[in-house]
Amino acid sequence: MSETVLEAKHITKVYGNAGEESATKALNGVDIKVEAGDFVAIMGPSGSGKSTLVDILSGITKQTSGTVTIGNRQIESMSPSEMALFRRRSLGFVFQEFNLLDSLTIKENIVLPMVLDKKSSDAMETKANEVMSLFGIREVGHKYPYEVSGGQQQRAAVSRALMNDPVIVFADEPTGNLDSKSSNAVMNCFKTMNEEKNTTILMVTHDVFAASFCKKVIFIKDGRITLTADKKGTRKEFFSHILDCQAVVGGESDEI
Amino acid sequence: MKFRDVAIKNFKQNMRNYSAYFLCSCFTIMLFFMYTTLLFNDAVGNNESLDALTYVFPITIVAIGLFSVFFINYAHQIFMKGRNKEFGIYMTLGMNQSDLKKQVLIENLIISVGSLITGIVAGLLFSRLFQMIILNLLDVDGIEFQLSFRPFICTILTYVLIFGIVLWNTNRKLDKVDIGTLIQDARKKEGREYKRKDSILGIIGVLGMILSVVIVLVLAKNDRMNSNPLLLGGYVVISFTSVYLVLAHGGNALIHRVKNSRGYLGNLLTVNQIHYKFERNKNIIFILSILSTMTIFLVASPFSLVNVTKSIVLIDPYNLEFTRGKGVNEVSDQKMNEIINAVDLEKKTTVPFLTATETMGENTFYKPVLSESSYQQLSGKVLELKDGEAIHLILDWTPGTHGMQKNETWEVTLGGQKEIISLLESERFAWYISSLGSDAMIVVSDEMFERLSKAADEDSAYTFFAIQYKDWENSKEMVEQLKAEIDQKKTASIQYPVDSSVLEYQDLNTRYFYL
Numbered sequence: 001m002s003e004t005v006l007e008a009k010h011i012t013k014v015y016g017n018a019g020e021e022s023a024t025k026a027l028n029g030v031d032i033k034v035e036a037g038d039f040v041a042i043m044g045p046s047g048s049g050k051s052t053l054v055d056i057l058s059g060i061t062k063q064t065s066g067t068v069t070i071g072n073r074q075i076e077s078m079s080p081s082e083m084a085l086f087r088r089r090s091l092g093f094v095f096q097e098f099n100l101l102d103s104l105t106i107k108e109n110i111v112l113p114m115v116l117d118k119k120s121s122d123a124m125e126t127k128a129n130e131v132m133s134l135f136g137i138r139e140v141g142h143k144y145p146y147e148v149s150g151g152q153q154q155r156a157a158v159s160r161a162l163m164n165d166p167v168i169v170f171a172d173e174p175t176g177n178l179d180s181k182s183s184n185a186v187m188n189c190f191k192t193m194n195e196e197k198n199t200t201i202l203m204v205t206h207d208v209f210a211a212s213f214c215k216k217v218i219f220i221k222d223g224r225i226t227l228t229a230d231k232k233g234t235r236k237e238f239f240s241h242i243l244d245c246q247a248v249v250g251g252e253s254d255e256i
Numbered sequence: 257m258k259f260r261d262v263a264i265k266n267f268k269q270n271m272r273n274y275s276a277y278f279l280c281s282c283f284t285i286m287l288f289f290m291y292t293t294l295l296f297n298d299a300v301g302n303n304e305s306l307d308a309l310t311y312v313f314p315i316t317i318v319a320i321g322l323f324s325v326f327f328i329n330y331a332h333q334i335f336m337k338g339r340n341k342e343f344g345i346y347m348t349l350g351m352n353q354s355d356l357k358k359q360v361l362i363e364n365l366i367i368s369v370g371s372l373i374t375g376i377v378a379g380l381l382f383s384r385l386f387q388m389i390i391l392n393l394l395d396v397d398g399i400e401f402q403l404s405f406r407p408f409i410c411t412i413l414t415y416v417l418i419f420g421i422v423l424w425n426t427n428r429k430l431d432k433v434d435i436g437t438l439i440q441d442a443r444k445k446e447g448r449e450y451k452r453k454d455s456i457l458g459i460i461g462v463l464g465m466i467l468s469v470v471i472v473l474v475l476a477k478n479d480r481m482n483s484n485p486l487l488l489g490g491y492v493v494i495s496f497t498s499v500y501l502v503l504a505h506g507g508n509a510l511i512h513r514v515k516n517s518r519g520y521l522g523n524l525l526t527v528n529q530i531h532y533k534f535e536r537n538k539n540i541i542f543i544l545s546i547l548s549t550m551t552i553f554l555v556a557s558p559f560s561l562v563n564v565t566k567s568i569v570l571i572d573p574y575n576l577e578f579t580r581g582k583g584v585n586e587v588s589d590q591k592m593n594e595i596i597n598a599v600d601l602e603k604k605t606t607v608p609f610l611t612a613t614e615t616m617g618e619n620t621f622y623k624p625v626l627s628e629s630s631y632q633q634l635s636g637k638v639l640e641l642k643d644g645e646a647i648h649l650i651l652d653w654t655p656g657t658h659g660m661q662k663n664e665t666w667e668v669t670l671g672g673q674k675e676i677i678s679l680l681e682s683e684r685f686a687w688y689i690s691s692l693g694s695d696a697m698i699v700v701s702d703e704m705f706e707r708l709s710k711a712a713d714e715d716s717a718y719t720f721f722a723i724q725y726k727d728w729e730n731s732k733e734m735v736e737q738l739k740a741e742i743d744q745k746k747t748a749s750i751q752y753p754v755d756s757s758v759l760e761y762q763d764l765n766t767r768y769f770y771l
Binding site: 088099118 | 258268353435
């Protein structure tokens with residue numbers, strides 16, 4: 001039986017003062033379990049609570065109630081400095097934007113987590129070359145973010161998320177700003193990460209194409225999990241299955 | 257690679273952000289240093305004609321200090337705000353708040369020390385020129401430039417305190433920072449979308465700027481208004497707010513209009529270039545506009561304050577006024593002339609006056625009475641009064657008619673002599689006179705004065721001396737000598753004080769200081 005990497009129980013999130021009319025319930029009793037080596041996508045229409053959920057699971061936002069456990073550690077009970085250390089050593093992040101520092105080269109951006117962890121230069125060099133080669137961006141390592149394409153930037157962000165061998169990588173709309181070719185390249189990076197490094201990935205997306213790379217898709221609507229789809233067959237078949245599920249759950253067709 | 261290398265690379269990249277903060281700090285430090293150099297110049301402190309400055313400079317220096325707290329803090333907050341993305345990335349990668357604070361502390365130390373050194377060096381370079389300009393404006397010669405260690409210590413201590421306050425405030429904000437907010441802030445586009453309120457607020461800003469120009473013109477011409485702190489404070493608020501509204505909202509509205517105009521596509525590159533530059537630099541433009549206003553204000557204020565004080569004192573054309581009578585300010589003619597002639601005289605006016613009671617119904621006043629020719633001697637104005645006619649002249653600043661109104665008939669009594677006077681006028685005299693012993697005086701025709709003089713005894717007959725000096729600012733010693741002589745005879749009078757421009761000037765400056 002595989003090990004549970006992330007477990008969230010009865011997660012609720014209310015914006016505003018609970019009980020007041022103006023309060024908005026973004027999440028309403030969500031339970032979720034992610035096993036080691038999973039590659040999970042969370043999908044749902046705009047405003048369904050998917051980004052809020054991943055923010056809570058990664059410790060960026062605090063939930064109103066419920067518990068989140070990552071690698072046997074309950075994150076809400078951690079102090080800010082414990083959480084910072086935990087984030088540095090055990091979590092990886094990839095965002096739609098807000099990823100790379102313009103002042104640093106691609107390679108320097110990638111090694112940043114190890115710099116913060118005061119690792120040796122040799123270790124940084126070896127690891128950076130390894131992940132950059134894995135994701136095909138070694139030749140642009142010396143360039144600055146504004147000198148490379150959006151897809152290469154995002155692959156650099158994916159590389160950086162892997163630098164400290166995290167327990168789990170969180171990705172929020174990683175292909176949101178990319179064209180289909182770059183999206184394909186980035187999603188292949190995630191796939192490689194998952195298959196070759198056995199990294200657990202939890203990704204929020206509204207892109208069915210991106211979701212079809214995952215092993216499992218969780219559908220969320222109005223703050224609740226409404227459906228779960230496991231990958232069976234080829235990616236193309238899974239793509240069709242996700243489309244069917246989306247039709248059942250209900251969402252906007254132009255979000256595909 | 258170490259974190260220090262990352263910080264240095266970021267520092268270089270953010271040079272534009274840093275430079276605004278750095279230059280603001282340098283500029284205020286330079287200004288502060290120049291003022292303290294002048295304040296701590298012993299020659300300025302010992303020069304009596306610069307007494308006013310020794311009161312005005314500390315006020316100006318405190319004003320620059322307070323302004324620096326606001327200004328450096330504002331520049332620093334803008335600087336920090338532009339770094340949300342950087343801090344957000346650090347925090348998602350596991351940097352904790354204390355590491356962030358450490359980085360901010362190191363950067364601030366570099367900027368603070370750098371701007372202190374640059375500001376003081378720039379201050380050193382310009383302080384000699386600054387002193388020359390100020391002393392030239394004030395028309396003072398013979399002050400040597402002097403540099404002691406005191407301005408250095410004063411500047412360094414003040415700005416260490418100010419940077420400490422700014423850093424404390426930043427640390428307080430960093431304590432509250434969380435990744436969620438940083439991510440949201442960083443996602444916001446640079447510049448804002450146009451909203452309808454931008455046009456309205458922009459127009460309010462433009463109207464506010466026009467209004468502030470009008471207020472300045474009105475205030476400049478109206479002595480009563482320009483001494484009203486509420487009006488002045490209101491003016492400062494209106495002018496700063498309107499500059500902010502024009503930059504923050506008016507600029508956005510104007511660019512929106514241009515982008516929706518017909519010729520936009522033809523000038524697309526130029527318009528967008530301007531828009532981009534404006535969005536990136538509008539905070540700096542706002543800071544610079546306030547800074548330049550403050551600089552002009554702070555450099556001009558000692559000069560204008562000294563000038564205002566002088567102009568108030570010189571409303572009275574005479575530089576020394578005093579009354580002499582039996583038991584009042586007694587001093588022999590010989591001694592008096594010896595003392596008052598010690599300084600070069602321009603004009604000396606001596607007029608006799610009487611103190612009589614004026615009665616109408618139940619109202620009785622005790623007022624000085626002068627003849628029309630004395631009045632003419634004193635004021636240079638010609639009066640043609642018939643026997644029995646008189647005018648009432650108010651001698652102090654308190655409002656009202658002081659009991660006597662135009663067209664009234666009064667009975668004047670002096671030593672048994674009774675005269676009926678008819679008031680042609682009751683108005684304010686051209687300047688305030690405190691040494692006539694009353695809040696107002698009566699001017700009667702020469703014939704009536706003659707009759708009253710004959711009836712007066714020596715207790716009610718006085719002489720009023722009014723003297724103009726060529727160089728009144730150097731008359732302090734003479735005035736003090738005259739007062740000492742009077743004191744020696746124990747005839748100094750509270751009712752009839754010796755009034756001098758030089759002491760009034762000093763007194764006014766002292767009051768400014770306490771204000």
